Amino acid sequence: MRAPLPPLPCVQAFEAAARLENFAAAADELHLSPATISQRIRTLETHLGVRLFERLARSVELTELGRAYLPAVRESLADLAVATSGLFGAVRREQLTVRTQVSYATTWLAPQVHEFQQTHPEIDLRLVCAVWSEALTPGEVDIDIHQGRGPWPDVNSELLHHDNAVVIHGPAHTARYGPITSVTDLAARPRVQVLGFDDVWQRILPDDAALPERAITVDTSVAALEIAAADDACAAIPERFARTAVRAGRVSLALDQTWPMRQAHYLFRPLDAPHHTAPARAFLRWLSDLEQRSTPLGKAAE
Template sequence: MRAPLPPLPCVQAFEAAARVESFVAAAEELHLSPATVSQRIRTLETHLGVRLFERRARSVELTELGRAYLPAVRESLADLAAATNGLFGAVRREQLTVRTQVSYATTWLAPRIHEFQEAHPGIELRLVCAVWSEALTPGEVDIDIHQGRGPWSGVHSELLHHDNAVVIHGPAHLARYGPVTSVTDLAARPRVQVLGFDDVWQRILPDNIAPPERITVDTSVTAVEIAAAGDACAVVPERFARTAVATGRVSLALDRSWPMRQAHYLIRPLDAAPHAAPARAFLRWLSDLEQRSTPLAKAAE
């Protein structure tokens, strides 16, 4: 059975008196009388069954047990103050939950999300990808970003932005095969295929010609990593390739991009309430980010 804790006001009086080495100074800090501080410390000593201070004519000094007790008291009071301020302080952060695909969160949002945090320090952002979606309760998602061929039945879908695809490769591809001079070159080179984007490769490659090797993955972020580390080309949405291109991990095989049939949409239940202020702030930031971003390649005609 846990021993009963000492009264908190007595513990606070002990910590203050030990820190300033004076009952009078502690009383001024706590807005109490010296007699009240002295009484509270005596109550604590009675509760513990030990003396915590040596009383002198003009000062007080911690006993050996008092010095041993002080660090634990200070840590406990600091933890209590931090927890109280975090949960019930005057400044409370609003939580915003954004659900999206792994590739969108990893390649597009993650490298830039610090901009949103700096602009909106009062919003606590939570990014949730598909692997955790089932753990969310209804109404817990504030913004739901989905890539596909909308619209979808049973929900309200709003176009967030169109996507173009680019062909990327890593240094190993250039070392083994040399630069890509035309789409015809791609027909003889290994490729990475992202599930759902088959139509893009079909439109890029010459009719009835397929590359000799193919790796199929289910996320664009995996395709980017394979292209960066291996010798295969990959077709991915342009926005997912920008950070890897900017850092030199991959490069464009061709200075062209191809429109995708898939796009990114905001998905909401038909009976959902209008977006709250934190969600509107995040969507404005996404829109501004889109306008500030320069495409990697010119669109194919």
């Protein structure tokens, strides 16, 4: 019976860390975070039942068993690389994992991401939303985008986007309730509320506003957008999430205004992963350029 083989990603992490004598350098070479390298080496050590590295204050050193294992690992990886290249051609593609909320991925990234793929065909992009994020191993995410107010413990957070809100509606709304000329017209009309944005409607409407005819609460902006498009309710969502649908004619702005939100989009990084990988830096440069090129909807409310 064949002995169980160790996981290949763990073996690759071990070889790079042993050759470079540094987890951070191995992480940069493999386009991973140092936390991922450390986790994969721990997995390999658990699989083998031995310690391969001595963790020192500022460096790592191979144990005696680690030094004995390294030549066989290098030879096996080299043989695999030669066989793969000879049969299938050189493998040059890299994978980038971006974790973000469903609405950000669906309404903001999805309509634009073909640009990034055309510019960087060597990078395979993987977008992961909350429904799948728990399946990822620690350190497997290259870029982590969150919306909220902060601060957050145990992570480095960097402002990525400021957010403003707009009010949108579908064709059925004005057909039933008539045109909207001011925020006062919105007060009693049916509305969609997004969980986490509880202050948005309060910022839009006057303090003495009437109660809405009916209201529905959802947990994502994309759900609010779809309800507004298909029903006669108005929805208040982040402006960037509405751009594609408004410009495609699926929904309309209730008023040509935007309102500041307390929430914003932030870039998260673990405290032990101070540097982004090269593919991650390429994606963030593209995202910054996309932000500068994009024209927002509406005008800021006075």
